[in-house]
Amino acid sequence: MTEISRRSMIAAAGGAMMASPALAQTAPAPAAPLPRRGSKGADILGPTNDPRAAEEPFTQAPPATDHGTMPNLKWSFSDSHMRLEEGGWARQTTVRELPISKAMAGVNMRLKAGVVREMHWHKEAEWAYMIKGKARITAVDQDGRTFADDVGEGDLWYFPGGIPHSIQGLAADGVDGCEFLLVFDDGGFSEDSTFLLTDWLAHTPKDILAKNLGVPESALAKIPEKELYIFPGPTPGPLAADKMGGAGDVPKTFSHRMLAQEPIRTRSGRVRITDSTVFPASVTIAAALVEVEPGGLRELHWHPNSDEWQYYLSGKGRMTVFGSESKARTFDYQAGDVGYVPYAMGHYIENTGDTTLTFLEMFKSPRYADISLNQWLALTPHPLVQAHTGLDPKQIDALSQTKTPVVPG
Structure with missing residues (x-):
């Protein structure tokens, strides 16, 4: 649960909080940073949203290394419109919410046990990560071949564009249904633009439906008049x-069991990479599940083949993105946030909390690829590196020639 969600729950409790001062004291409002750095900046004399500013300390008071104008690279699902339905909800982060997110879009969805995301298809490919609970998914391809599977926490699924499918929440392990993240390979995707079975039937003449299905028109009396969703x-x-x-x-x-993959392990974290080499169906989206221990760092790197769409599952992190032309900007993230890194921009992600930072990296590509700053320096003639960096030759010699995706703090 994000800090915004916690504040919403506290606000909704209202009088109950007033009646229980001990409870109210357990969650003090975080202090907002002042927009000052040394002798630069000043306090704010006008109105401020202190809880919101406290979530973004490096936006309010950016480090001296930030420079120039960079687009916003963060959006919280807590700021997305929540579509409430009988037994579930959906909210999305697309190019409309996060304008830089042109390559990919995301939908966060909840289904209680037995509740169905109705049979549908869409132009875009759908990649999914199960956050909590369990669901049954089904599909049929263009050759009449079928698919059905039960997916649980940490599992993935991928449906190519145009393939009809369904999702239904299951009751399992004490969890009432499921919650999952959907990622689509087009930032302009909209949940409202999916091709829904009931919407199609409602907008097809009954005599045509009867003729097509080989049933009398009277058999179609219970077809919904509008989409079920x-x-x-x-x-x-x-x-x-x-x-x-x-x-x-x-x-x-x-479907694919991502958590069953053996991760790349380092002293400060773990990384699981899932692309078409291990999940052959997923030909337009590659992904990595990254875990960074407190103080650890997802090393300085960039991706040579795609923009990066991130979703933060737990913990707190900080990312600075380098955009060339002396442009750089730092953002703070927590669970429920979306991050974005445009194609080829250098960046890192640091764990700034006291628990494991866990996040997903998604790419519009069949293959995962990154270039490590450390490895680049280690594999470039060392006198040339020394001339650029001023590092002692022994320090350059000690750089690892193999990637260490998560380095210690």
């Missing part, structure tokens, strides 16, 4: 019962 559905049975025959199974499974 998210709605309580039938209680799911065993997975085997939903594995339809058709022309057989899809040749490349649409």
Whole structure:
């Protein structure tokens, strides 16, 4: 839960908080940083939103290394419109909320047990990460081959553009349904633009539907007059019962167990990389799940093949993005935030909290690729590196020629 969500809950409690001063004292409002750095800057005389400013200390008082004008590279899902439906909700972060996010868009969705994200398809490919709980997903491809699977926390799915599919929340391990993140390979994506089964049926003449389905028109009396979108559905049975025959199974499974992958381990964190080399169906989106321990650093690097769309799952972090032309800007992130790094811009992510920082990196690419600053320096003639950096030759010799994605603090 983000700090914004916690404040909303406290505000909603109202009188209950007043009646319980001990409870109110357990969550003091964070102090807002002043826009000052040494002799530069000054205090704010006008109105301020102190809780909001406290979430962005390096926006309020940027480090001396920040310079020039950079676009906003952060958006919180807590600021996205929440679409509430019977048994679930959805909210999105697209180019409309985060204008720099042209390559990819994201949707955060919740389904209670039995609740269905109705049968649909869209032009964009859909990549997903299960945040909590369990769901059943189904799909049919253009050759009549079928797919059904139950996915849980840390699992992925990927449906290519145009492939019809469904998602239904399950009750499992004491969790009522599920919550997941969807990522689409177009920043202009909108949840309102999906092709919904019920929306199509509602806008097709009944005599045409009857002729197409081979049923009398009277059989169509219960077809909804408008889209269902998210709605309580039938209680799911065993997975085997939903594995339809058709022309057989899809040749490349649409789901993947990301947490089952052995991570790249360092002294200060772990990284799991999932792209088309290990999840062959996912041909337009590659991803990494990164865990950084307190004080650790996702090393200075950049990506040579795509913009980076980030989603923060837990902890607190800080990122400075270098945009060439002496431009750099620092942002602070916490759980529920979206970060964005335009193509080829250098950056790092530092754990600034006292718990593990966990986040997802997504790329509009079939392959994951990054270039490490440390490795670049280690594999470049050392006298040339010394001339650029002024580092002692022994320090340059000690640089690792292999990547260390997460370095100690």
